[in-house]
Amino acid sequence: MIIKLTEFFRNLPKKQCKECGNEMEEQHECYGNTCNECLHIIDL
Ligand SMILES: [Zn+2]
DSSP, X not given: OOOOHHHHHHTOOOOBOTTTOOBXXXXXXXXXXXXXXXXXXXXX
16 A cells, blocks of 8 residues: 555654653654653653
């Protein structure tokens, strides 16, 4: 089955936090896949 690249990228799920799984808006790349809340916890 061939999927157009445009369709593929459009269907990509929103970025999810790897810690809590919450959807997160696009952040600075340095934030990786962790939301601000989890980052704050990790930073402690
Ligand atoms: Zn999180």
